[in-house]
Amino acid sequence: VTTKNVTEQPPLLFDLTGLQKEANKKLNLSAEETLTIAQSLYEKKFITYPRTGSKYIHEDLWTEIPHLIRALQEKEDCKQAVSQIKWGHFN
Known part of the structure; x- marks a missing residue:
């Protein structure tokens, strides 16, 4: 293996x-x-x-993404997935 x-x-x-x-x-x-x-x-x-x-997030919304991800950290069923996110430039 x-x-x-x-x-x-x-x-x-x-x-x-x-x-x-x-x-x-x-x-x-x-x-x-x-x-x-x-x-x-x-x-x-x-x-x-x-x-x-559209299959893409418009550039005007990029600044909101970190705030949305932080909000997901508060949800118990999302904590594990959010903890694995590499912060920086999201694509």
């Missing part, structure tokens, strides 16, 4: 079409069901606007 550490870039953000495809593949949800769920999560402020075609 050989063990090897590799560094992997995080995947791009989902656009609505990509989210719908992934939800169909993994959860067997229709495009309409996925949109309904995404819209509900957006209205509860759990996700960003689900109908965007």
Whole structure:
């Protein structure tokens, strides 16, 4: 057995079409069901606007990212993941 550490870039953000495809593949949800769920999560402020075609975070929002990550540190179910984040320039 050989063990090897590799560094992997995080995947791009989902656009609505990509989210719908992934939800169909993994959860067997229709495009309409996925949109309904995404819209509900957006209205509860759990996700960003689900109908965007963009897979990138606009530069105007970069300054908010550290604040959002710090807020996640307060949530018990996020603490372990947040503790592994390398602070600095996020991509």
